[in-house]
Amino acid sequence: MLKSREDLQNLRALYKERLDRQKVKILICAGTACVANGSLKLYDTFMKLIQEKGINCVVDLEHEPEGDPIGVKKSGCHGFCEMGPLVRIEPKGYLYVKVKPEDCEEILETSVVGDTCVERLTYHKGDETHKHQESIPFYKMQKRVVLEHCGQIDATSIGEYIAKDGYTALEKALFEMTPEEVLREVEISNLRGRGGGGFPTARKWSQVKRQKAKEKYIVCNGDEGDPGAFMDRSVMESDPHKMLEGMILAAYVCGAKQGYIYVRAEYPLAVKRLGIAIEQARELGILGDHILGTDLCFDIKISRGAGAFVCGEGSALTASIEGKRGMPRVKPPRTVEHGLYDSPTVLNNVETYANVPAIVLNGGQWFRSIGPENSPGTKAFALTGNIVNTGLIEVAMGTTLREIIYDIGGGMRDGAEFKAVQIGGPSGGCLTKEHLDLPLDFDNLKKVGAMIGSGGLVVMDEHTCMVEVARFFMSFTQNESCGKCVPCREGTKRMLEILERIVAGNGQPGDVELLEELAETISATALCGLGKSAALPVLSTIKYFRDEYDAHINDKVCPTKTCQKLRKIYIDPALCKGCSKCARNCPAGAITGQIKSPFVIDSAKCVKCGACVSACAFHAVKED
Structure with a gap:
């Protein structure tokens, strides 16, 4: 149990020394995608081979190692999901892709016991061979702040997080800064909420801080319901302590004693690793009463949701934590005044909290120097669809779509032509060729009728039917509507019926105009963000691909030959x-x-x- 700043510093020095003694580290990706592709079999194979060969090995930092062992770790998501299962060898920086159990002995003999690279297992692009992760184009253009440790440390070890200067920001805040000074650094940073709305984080915290209520809450939204999005899931699986540290800092600023992480039950690995991280933090005294011997008392519980998309909305989320049906309510009052259990509540998403430790440690001005002035920092995106390199990326705000799709993503599959990208999930809109050089940030996207959302990027090529895309997202939204307000419940149903008629070859003249009229009404009158943004995918596809709607309705033809009934x-x-x-x-x-x-x-x-x-x-x- 850590009872002082000195205790934490001494423990950090011990963990660093033990980590440094691991002369070689085998980092096996244990994120959801690689686990699904068999990465845990790689871990078992490596451990079996190491035992058979009598190699000195450690798997944690809790025990004093003998000599200079090798470390074998189940790391979090490396991000390059397209190439999984992934194995990284440190400190040499070798990254092996699509590794199979039968490759493990060669990797062990060549790169762990030996000192050379197994070139056949490295990433190849044309005639290029990339031995090291940092030289691969997918990683080269990224700027990792939130994902800094993902794939670099044992995802279930608080020791490795502490050894990598984890909880140093908390230490600095508790012993060198007042809550007001921490809030001031967050304010200087101009960190905006990464859940989609882009609301200034410091403004939200200050609104809760000034409330006089006896009870206040810190809530983390880990629901992440957008199709194709997995940014928050990866952070919760790969580096959960960074998010916890951000939540504790928020509690220090606002005077809260209890926190909740709302995460969907469909994320079992994230739930498991969050549970491990919270228990580890409690055992060390980083959560609980009198954290590090100070007056700060704060604990965190996990609340599992049933997968309702609408529970990503603040008031529906807090209702769900309370055990009620997840339905949004009329605002005001807002969550910062009457949130969880009718008390002032800070509600941010996983990525927002995970940015806070680096801001406190390096200063708000450092964070503000990354990206554009009004949308500073970095943003994690889930890159999926008809693109060569799918996976999880993090780039500076203001990076263009062209850089993401062609430089990081490797361009379109099979030499196809880029057509559009759906950004922001069902709440977002389509960007097209004319937007390839648009810097991606909150304000620029708003100007073109789209939004960052939580960060899903679904890339589509010339063979994609945009009318069917609109129908898919409208079907998703209609199914996920809580049904509380008529505009969303009935309006999305009517829009879906029209879109289904069109893709079935039964479209009628005037259908497009009716869709636009319904969209305007729903957006203006729906109760919550789900309904207000439900029509965005339809409106953006009509705006940029009206000719495809006309072909379906007037000529009874799907130009891409996607719609089966046409x-x-x-x-x-x-x-x-x-x-x-x-x-x-x-x-x-x-x-x-x-x-x-x-x-x-x-x-x-x-x-x-x-x-x-x-x-x-x-x-x-x-x-x-």
């Missing part, structure tokens, strides 16, 4: 050999004919499944 499949009699393979593969019995004579498709029976297209060896079955 596919027009026929058999070219000049190429048909009469083999009957197409008829034998048709599930609807829509193809008839005589052997050695051209077959024909009955369009009334055809279900447009495309089985005949793939079955024909002579390319006689075609699509318009």
Whole structure:
């Protein structure tokens, strides 16, 4: 139990010394994506081989090591999910991609016992071979603040976090700064909420700080419901103590004694590692009564949600923690005045809290020097879709879409042409070719009718139907509506019905105008942020891809041939050999004919499944 600043400093020195004695470290990615691809088998294989070869090894910092052992660690997410499972060898900096259990012995002999690189397992791009992580284009252009330790330390070790100067910001705040001085640094930094709204963090904290209520709460929103988004999940899995430290600093500023982390139950690994981190912090006295011997008393509980997208909204989230149905309420009063249990509540997301320790440690001006003046700092994005390199990235605010997609993401798959990117999930909008050089920050995106949201980037190529994209996001939003207010409950349903008609080939003149009218009404009258932003994907696709809507409605054609019910499949009699393979593969019995004579498709029976297209060896079955 740490009872003073000196206790923490002495423990940090001990952990650093033990970590430094690990002459070589094997860091096996144990983030969700790599675990799904079998990375835990790699860990077991390495441990078995090490035991068989009698190699001196340690897996934690809690015990005094003998000599200079190697360290074997289950690290957090390295970010380069496309190339997983990933293994990094330190201090040499070798990064091995798509590693299999049968590769472990060669890595052990060559790069751990030996001192050379296994080149066949490194990242290759064309003729280029990248032995070291830092030289890979995916990593080279990133600036990691929140993700600094992700993939670099044992994700379940408070010792490694402390050895890497973790909880130094808390120590500095408690013993060198007043709560007002900490708040002032956050204010100077101009840190804006990373959950999507971009509200100034210091303003929110100051509003709670000045409340005279007896009870105050610090709540972390780890719900992260956007399709394709996994930034917060990765931080909770990979570096949970950084987020906890940010929450404790918020409690110090605002005078709160209790905190909650609201995380969806669909994140079992994040829930598990958060639980481990909280228990470790309690055991050391970093959470609980009289933290480090001071007057600060603060503890944190985990509250698991059932996966309702609407619970990402502040008032719905706090209602869910209280055990009520997660539904938003009319505001004001706002959460900073009457939040959790009707008490003043600071509510920020995972990434926002994870930025705070670095701000306190390095100063607000340091943070403000990164990125544009009004949107400083960095932003983590989940890069997914039709792009070469998918994964988790962190870049300075103001980085352009072109830099993210082509320099970091490696461009479009299979040489396809870039078409659009959906940013901000169901609450965001589409950016197109004309926006490739737009600096990504809160203000620039707002000007073009989009928003950063939590940070999901779904990249789409020329083969993507934008009407279907709008239908998908509207379907998601309609399903996730809590149903409390009529505009969202009924309006999104009507918009979805229209979009479903259009992609089914039953669109009518005036449908686009009706969609725009409904969108305007819902945005103006819905109760919460979910409803107010529900129509953004539809409006942005209409704005930039009106021709695709017109083709679906007027010509009954999907230009990208994505919408199944608009596919027009026929058999070219000049190429048909009469083999009957197409008829034998048709599930609807829509193809008839005589052997050695051209077959024909009955369009009334055809279900447009495309089985005949793939079955024909002579390319006689075609699509318009």
